[in-house]
Amino acid sequence: MSFLYWILLLSALALAAGGIVEQRRHFANLERVPHRVLVNGIRGKSSITRLCAGALRGGGLVTVAKTTGSAARFIHPDATEEPVYRKFGIANIIEQVGIVRRAAAYAPDALVVECMAVMPDLQEINQEKLIRSDIGVLCNVREDHLAEMGPTLDDVARSLSRSMPVGGVCVTAERERLPILRAEAAARGCRLVVADPESVTDEELGGFHWYTFKENVAIALEVAGLLGVDREAALRGMYAAPPDPGVLTVLNFRTPEGTSLRFANVFAANDPASTLMNIEQLLGAGAIRRPLHVLINCRPDRVERNVQMGRIVPDIAPDTVYLIGHPTKSARSGIPAAYGGEVVDLGGSARHPDEILDELIARVDEAGAPVSLVAIGNIHGQGELLLERLDRLPRDKDPADAAEDPV
Numbered sequence: 532m533s534f535l536y537w538i539l540l541l542s543a544l545a546l547a548a549g550g551i552v553e554q555r556r557h558f559a560n561l562e563r564v565p566h567r568v569l570v571n572g573i574r575g576k577s578s579i580t581r582l583c584a585g586a587l588r589g590g591g592l593v594t595v596a597k598t599t600g601s602a603a604r605f606i607h608p609d610a611t612e613e614p615v616y617r618k619f620g621i622a623n624i625i626e627q628v629g630i631v632r633r634a635a636a637y638a639p640d641a642l643v644v645e646c647m648a649v650m651p652d653l654q655e656i657n658q659e660k661l662i663r664s665d666i667g668v669l670c671n672v673r674e675d676h677l678a679e680m681g682p683t684l685d686d687v688a689r690s691l692s693r694s695m696p697v698g699g700v701c702v703t704a705e706r707e708r709l710p711i712l713r714a715e716a717a718a719r720g721c722r723l724v725v726a727d728p729e730s731v732t733d734e735e736l737g738g739f740h741w742y743t744f745k746e747n748v749a750i751a752l753e754v755a756g757l758l759g760v761d762r763e764a765a766l767r768g769m770y771a772a773p774p775d776p777g778v779l780t781v782l783n784f785r786t787p788e789g790t791s792l793r794f795a796n797v798f799a800a801n802d803p804a805s806t807l808m809n810i811e812q813l814l815g816a817g818a819i820r821r822p823l824h825v826l827i828n829c830r831p832d833r834v835e836r837n838v839q840m841g842r843i844v845p846d847i848a849p850d851t852v853y854l855i856g857h858p859t860k861s862a863r864s865g866i867p868a869a870y871g872g873e874v875v876d877l878g879g880s881a882r883h884p885d886e887i888l889d890e891l892i893a894r895v896d897e898a899g900a901p902v903s904l905v906a907i908g909n910i911h912g913q914g915e916l917l918l919e920r921l922d923r924l925p926r927d928k929d930p931a932d933a934a935e936d937p938v
Contacts, residue, residue, distance in 0.1 A: 554660075557628050560635040561663050564595075564642045566758055569662045571646035571654065571694040572670030572705075573687070574805040575747050577775040579670055580645040581606070582743070582751035589768020590760025592640040597630045599647040602776040605630065608637055610773060624648050627661040641758065646694055649679045655693040666757055667694055667701040667721070668750055672708045674839070675802045685711055695721045702726055702753045704746040724757070726750045738770045742779040742812065777910075779809055781818045783927035786892050791901035791927050795819050796918065798828070798910035803839045806907050807846055819903035825849040826891075826906045828914035829856035829879075840908050841865025844872075847905070851894070853877055855887055856913040884916035892924075 561567065570580045577598040584596035584606060596606040599622070603615035615626065624647055634642045644662055648654040658664060672688045680690035688708040692715035695701045701716055703709070704726045716723040728745035731752070736745055748769065755765035777799040784792045795818070800809045813819045825847055829837040841862040844852055851873045854862050857880035866874060875894070877887045895902055906914065 553628075557631060557661075558663075560631050563635040564631070564639055566641040566666065567662055567664040568641060568643040568666045568668065568754060569646055569658060569664035569694055569696070570643065570668040570670065571691055572668065572703075573673035573675050573691075574800060574802060575670050575744065576645045578743060578778060579668060579747050579750055580643050581772050581775055582747055582769050583668070583754045584643045585610070585768040585770075585772025586751045586755035586760060586765035587641050587643070587758060587768065589764045589766070589771070590755060590758070591764075592758065592760065593637060594641045594643060595634040595637055595639045596643040597627075597634075597645065598775060599645045604776075605633065608639060610771070612773065622647060624653055624657050624661060627657065631661070648694075649676050651680060651690040651693055654690065658694045658696065664694075664696045665699045666754060667696045667699060668754065669695065669701055669703045669705065669712065670746070670750060671703075671705050673802045673804050684708060688712060689715060692716070692719075695719050697721060700724060700757060702750050702757075704728060704750050724753055726753045735766060738766065740770075741774040742781075742809075742816075742818070743774075744808070744812070779813075781813060784921065784924040785927040786896050786924065788896040790896050790899065792892075792895055792924075793819050793901070793903040794921060795903065795905045796910075797905055797907050798914055801833075801836065801907075801909045803843045806840070807843055810847055810905055810907075813905075819905065820901075822850045822898065822900070822902050823847070824851045824853065824895075824902060824904045826853040826855065826904060826917075827862045828906065828908040828910065828912065828917075829854065829859050829862050830909050830912055831857050833909055834858070834861045836909065837861035838865035842867065845870050848872075849905070851875060853891060854879075855917065856880055856908070862908070880913055884913065884920050887913070888917060888920045 568583055570576050580596055580598050584594050587594040593608045595608060598604045604612045605615055606612040646657055648657040669691050672684055680687045688711040695716055697719045700722045702724045703712055713723055726749035728749045731745040731748045751769060752765055781793060781795045784794060786792055795813055797806055797809045800806045827840045838861050842865045844866045849872055854876045859876050859879050877890055
């Protein structure tokens with residue numbers, strides 16, 4: 532019996548020793564990267580990670596980046612990228628150790644990493660043990676992951692603050708909960724830099740060939756400035772940076788009956804505030820127009836989110852709301868009774884996506900005039916299947932519209 536005890540004890544000691552060696556090796560790799568930027572927040576992390584990396588590249592800094600959002604990517608110093616391999620497709624924050632090791636091999640000036648932790652404790656571990664950033668980004672505080680970080684937005688703000696670098700700098704564009712962020716930064720001896728979206732001109736924003744927000748650009752400019760990159764060089768780098776696969780897009784299709792359909796994929800902005808911001812931006816830019824229709828994709832594990840999407844329908848003021856996924860009744864229950872438009876349930880997850888698209892197109896053709904359709908909610912499930920089939924439609928080649936399409 533004592534023999535087994537010694538075997539277990541020696542095994543435990545060997546594991547502990549191996550862990551210490553691995554941790555020291557990881558910290559050594561971190562030291563080979565002079566500047567580390569950790570991007571946290573609720574919405575736009577992947578886009579901001581890419582913008583920051585592009586801005587630093589524009590200033591001549593050797594920069595490696597890694598995103599986590601719509602599609603996890605490892606971005607090399609020349610801006611080429613590759614998917615992040617995940618065993619069984621499961622994300623785990625320990626993958627950051629391998630990312631740092633790969634980044635250190637380039638002897639870069641900077642590493643920009645998107646935070647992949649949701650639980651408050653893991654956010655702190657991600658910062659203190661895995662990345663040890665000297666510059667943090669806390670882009671915004673929005674209504675998401677309330678079960679893990681909530682229940683209130685004040686709680687979310689405090690949870691996100693756990694990724695602030697102690698003794699470092701944190702850049703934010705958050706306004707409503709700025710007092711909380713200031714207090715959390717002060718407690719960590721962290722200098723809080725507030726990015727001003729209005730410092731980004733419409734002309735500067737117009738240089739992008741995809742849709743982004745002034746808040747995101749302003750944050751990237753602040754990060755670039757902290758590392759000595761001037762504004763003009765940073766903007767050049769951002770313009771050249773490849774966008775995230777989940778970036779806000781608008782595509783023009785033509786139905787079999789010849790009707791022009793502008794389709795806006797707003798699935799990535801799956802909280803109410805971000806969704807409204809995206810739609811307002813697209814309407815303001817003329818990328819979508821009225822008559823406007825909304826499609827809400829529902830997920831069984833995001834019932835509260837389905838309800839929230841229903842609640843914002845009057846703010847969007849669409850002519851028609853289409854419901855797909857499951858349970859569609861959750862989104863329907865959230866739509867206020869005062870909404871005067873039509874609500875169409877296209878059949879939920881039990882219906883074949885081809886049938887859903889056929890009915891959707893038939894209704895669009897019935898209108899006879901060009902229409903815009905905005906997809907909101909969450910992309911997974913019926914949303915992904917519908918996008919695959921929608922992409923089979925011929926693109927609208929109308930030259931009057933072509934100039935307005937994103938590249």
